[in-house]
Amino acid sequence: MIGLQIRGGTKVYPGTVALKSVDFDLHMGAVNVLVGENGAGKSTMMKVIAGVERLTEGTILLDGQPVSFHGTDDAAKHGVGIVFQELNLFPNMTVAENIFIARERLRGGIDIDSAAQRRETRALMQRLEQDIDPDTPVGELRVGQQQIVEIAKSLAQNARILILDEPTSALSAAEVEILFRVIADLKRAGVGIVYISHRLEELIRIGDHITVLRDGAITGARSMKGVDVAWIVRNMIGEASKDFAKEIEHPFGGEIFRAEDVCLPRIGGGLAVDHVSLSLREGEILGIYGLMGAGRSEFLECVIGKHPHSTGRFHIAGAPMAERSVAARIARGIALIPEDRKNDGLIQMLSIRENMSLSSLGDFTRLFDMNLGAERSRVRDFVKRLAIKIASPEHAVSSLSGGNQQKVVIGKALMTKPRVLLMDEPSRGIDIGAKAEVFRTMRKLAADGLGIIFVTSDLEEVLSLSDRIIVMSNGRITGEFDRHDATDTGLIAASAIGHTQREPAE
Amino acid sequence: MMSATAPRPIGSTNALLLILKLRTFIALIAVFAFFAFAAPNFLSAANFVIMSKHVALNAFLAIGMTFVIISGGIDLSVGSIVGLCGMVAGWLILYGVDLGMGWSIQFNTLEICLIVILVGIAVGAVNGLLITRLNVAPFIATLGVLYVARGSAMLSSDGRTFPNLNGNAEYGSDTFRMIGAGSFVGIPISIWMLIFVGVLAAYIANRTPLGRHIYAVGGNERGAALSGVKVGRTKMFVYMFSGFCAALVGLIVSSQLVASHPATGDTFELNAIAAAVLGGTSMNGGRGRILGTIVGAFVIGVLSDGLVMMGVSSFWQTVIKGLVIIAAVVIDQAQQKLQARVALQAQAALA
Known part of the structure; x- marks a missing residue:
């Protein structure tokens, strides 16, 4: 019925x-x-x-x-x-x-x-x-x-x-x-x-x-x-698979980023991020796959410095990163594109221009005086590079569609001239065309020598975009695959490891 | 730019939007025009000088308040800081600093001003520390400081007035009166100070990373922090700047009256908030303009002085002031809606 x-x-x-x-x-x-x-x-x-x-x-x-x-x-x-x-x-x-x-x-x-x-x-x-x-x-x-x-x-x-x-x-x-x-x-x-x-x-x-x-x-x-x-x-x-940008063959450089023993306590006991260690090379795209609550976003947040209680060591291009504040870590070349665009990625009230330049204001500033002309032209430059469709950079960022908002966030991150780009669910809530463009951008950035760590819950995405895949479950790394020997069944099995072992009732 | 695709609606909404954006200016002009006809002597130069002096006091506080509100907070303590700083100025002129060794240190006018300003900034810093370090809600933190500062002002003189702040030529403090009474090329010193502080604040707001950070923190604190904005430092600045503005008002009032009374500045904070809101500052944070606030302060000041000159009872004045503020906020809401629609239309026309 x-x-x-x-x-x-x-x-x-x-x-x-x-x-x-x-x-x-x-x-x-x-x-x-x-x-x-x-x-x-x-x-x-x-x-x-x-x-x-x-x-x-x-x-x-x-x-x-x-x-x-x-x-x-x-x-x-x-x-x-x-x-x-x-x-x-x-x-x-x-x-x-x-x-x-x-x-x-x-x-x-x-x-x-x-x-x-x-x-x-x-x-x-x-x-x-x-x-x-x-x-x-x-x-x-x-x-x-x-x-x-x-x-x-x-x-x-x-x-x-x-x-x-x-x-x-x-x-x-x-x-x-x-x-x-x-x-x-x-x-x-x-x-x-x-x-x-x-x-x-x-x-x-x-x-x-x-x-x-x-x-x-x-x-x-x-x-x-x-x-x-x-x-x-x-x-x-579907048969006609999503338009994942063509692989740009390029050699990887040396190690650009390393995380050792990163831990983050969970509210109510346990660890949200449980002794995670990984390393990333220049030009490499590292996909982190896992189910919701596996600790993937939290790990990225630890890297950018959002959680003051986290422990662990980070190295950038071999040199230890001792800075704890977000601003200092951005200055060292880390940039994060957060999962929650609305609440973490953008300041909805401000204009597109003000959002894009927010993390890199220092570049337009001499002593304390900002060069607004330079800011405008730099923003225009990035709008063009990322093909963001906007009527005017002075409009509120909230007037844009999800895909264009995401590109604004990416633009903000890229304007800081990062060496390591952390992307948390970069394709969430945007339409198929915008997704393809985001993926193309990721490929191009990697080919230019940027190290990218991206988190996704989308199997196809992680399989076709990543050079290497790490699977997380319950805060731990439960699998690591090379691009060539990763399969969807293998990833799903690894992403369920912690869940089946969990205590039935607490 | 989009007029080709949809000429009529967008063209007329744009005109309407411009009118709404300039509403505080239009209100100021309307108020001026009305009193020019209705109140005798309103347009005289002497009246202008008196009026602008009144307005300046509120405008200083409103400028500091605008930064605080844009950052998403509120500063209720400014009125009390005015009172406290006035008492500090009075004490320094009358007694200097007594070190308890049979003699005291006396200061000249410049030194007195610097010390008073430092006191104002320090009280602002207390506000900032309570809010950023101890996570006290801005409303509560500044409410507490309001009482503490007012009480301290009362304690400093047992509630009495410090009279005859004429200073002493020997110590170089006899020029203290000039802050409130002096003028330069026909314009009172306090107005010059307002111009200086107004330009400084507008410059900070529009052309420095600090200003941008204030807007970002008020618009979305989490997002700002993840973008590398030092949220704590930004908040510290706005409360310290607000304290600085309040200290200036304390100096000016005690100099104008040649006396300082510990109750000075009572409820000044409410007028400052009113001026900021009238000027288009959003109480939710993230939005506001320094120039708008100054114009807002002038609307309130001109309105009340004009009504006095017309002989309207002060009770009615209070009612009218309240209605003007409410009307301003209602219009502001309409403007926000329209502005969002225009941006969406432009974006839709693009796609």
């Missing part, structure tokens, strides 16, 4: 088309698996169903009737619940308060009935086989437990359709089992589940129907019977 349909759904954002006329069927009493690479449009499609975003064109049919949701609460009234990849919880409030937020159980319409809320929360936790006290502040729970609370929140609204966006990314193996039991339970009760994940084996195990998205279009939709990893990968990546 099909509960919800999208017909001709198109969603346009400034600068990108996130969904291109998709037709999607959501089967009730079944697990509808949704798979695709980052930026393929999975999350956008789910946001449309959950009422977070509205379609630019096309219709949504619920039980055959066209509907239009004006917000998540409106969608919730129609029985659609969503658990976002980024958790939407209030860490300062208790579990029970979070579950009933904005739908508080009331006595006489005024007074919050805390006892009833607590009772229902306890029942929900029992159903989810979790020993979480309703009065615990959510901020004190582990991320996996917080995810369970999110799921409980949707269950409490009696959702007929439940969307789970990468629910297992932060769960331990035991918690995943519990989640799967709950999903089976819900399925029996007739709930239609949409399940988004990057872990292909997991999808094949749990899914009943599969839909594959690529660049905003659906490339495959069928029942799960007979589907194997090869079929999924083929539809995800």
Whole structure:
């Protein structure tokens, strides 16, 4: 039985088309698996169903009737619940308060009935086989437990359709089992589940129907019977593979960067980065692959000097880097392109010009006087070199599309004349054309002798761009591959090493 | 540039945007024109001198406040620093520094000014240290310093006024009065000082890395830090600069009155914030202009002096001042929306 349909759904954002006329069927009493690479449009499609975003064109049919949701609460009234990849919880409030937020159980319409809320929360936790006290502040729970609370929140609204966006990314193996039991339970009760994940084996195990998205279009939709990893990968990546820039053959130089024994303590115990050592040569592109939370971003942040508590030693071209501050490390030739463009990479309020020159203001400054003309011409120069499409460098950077914003961030990093470039998910949230350009730029920079370390969760990307690949899991390096003997199965196996060994319950 | 593709809407929005951007200027001109007709003697040279002296006091504080607000903070302590610095100036002129050995050190005017300015900067540094080192929220840190500074000013004289700050020719402090009363080519010294500080601040804001860092820290502190901006140092500077501006006001007020009273400067911080906001400074940080703030200070000053000359009751003056500030912020919001739309349109036309 099909509960919800999208017909001709198109969603346009400034600068990108996130969904291109998709037709999607959501089967009730079944697990509808949704798979695709980052930026393929999975999350956008789910946001449309959950009422977070509205379609630019096309219709949504619920039980055959066209509907239009004006917000998540409106969608919730129609029985659609969503658990976002980024958790939407209030860490300062208790579990029970979070579950009933904005739908508080009331006595006489005024007074919050805390006892009833607590009772229902306890029942929900029992159903989810979790020993979480309703009065615990959510901020004190582990991320996996917080995810369970999110799921409980949707269950409490009696959702007929439940969307789970990468629910297992932060769960331990035991918690995943519990989640799967709950999903089976819900399925029996007739709930239609949409399940988004990057872990292909997991999808094949749990899914009943599969839909594959690529660049905003659906490339495959069928029942799960007979589907194997090869079929999924083929539809995800496509025959005409992404335009990875042609390899520029060039010899590597000497060692430009070395990290030894880098450690970073994790909040709540353990190590987020666990004794990581690696080395990089001039002109080499080193890909770091791993799942979310593997400590890859944290490692790059340690290198740039964001974490004062980190330990370990760094060398640049053989000379030790003793500086601790970000500014001093940038001066030594390290540059970081952060994963979170919006919050870490850019100052949204400032103009494109001011953003690009922010890290290299010293180059235009004599004593303390800035040469604004030199700044402008330098920025113009980089805008041209990176082919950034802008109307004027004086416009706010927030007016640009994701791809152009990313190029601004890259421009900012390159203006510091780095020797080692750290790129954290450089292709996240940008469209296919911009991705190809970013990759081309990376190749060219490497050919010019820059050492590049880049982090990605995209298998194809890491396999085709890297000269060497390091796999991280649970803060540790769990595999190192040369470009020629790296395979997708090998990388996936290495990226799961810490996860299967993790203690079932803490 | 984009007028070829969509001539009418973009052309007219651009004109509207320009008007909105210049709104503080337009408001100033409107206020001037209104009082020129409505208040007798408003346009006389003598009135201008008096008015600009009033405005200057608020403008100094507002300039310092603008930097603080652009960096994403707030400085509630400036009014108290004015009072404290006035008392320090008064004490130095009357008593010098008594070392407890039967004699005291006396200072000339320049030395007194330097010491007072250092006191202002030091109080600003305390604000900065509380905020950067001890992670106290700017509102709370400067609120605390507000009370401490005001209390210290009261303690210095047991709440009494230091009268007759005429100085002593023997020590070279008799020129102290000139700060408030003197003039150079017909323009009061305090106005020259304002021009100097205004130009300095505008220069810092527009043409030095420090200025750029202030905007970056206010716009996105995390992003700025990852770009290599020394966030702590930048914040230290804005609070110390704000303290410096407050010290200047303390000097000018005590020189003008030839006396210093420990309650001087009470609620000055609110007028300074009002001037900055009127001039287009965003309370969320990251946005603001020094020139805008100075014009904003003039709008507030001219408005209140003009209303006094028209004989409007001071109660109504307060109400009108509040309405003007609210209107300014509402218009500012409209401008931001329009500006974002124009940029998006230009970008869309490109793609």
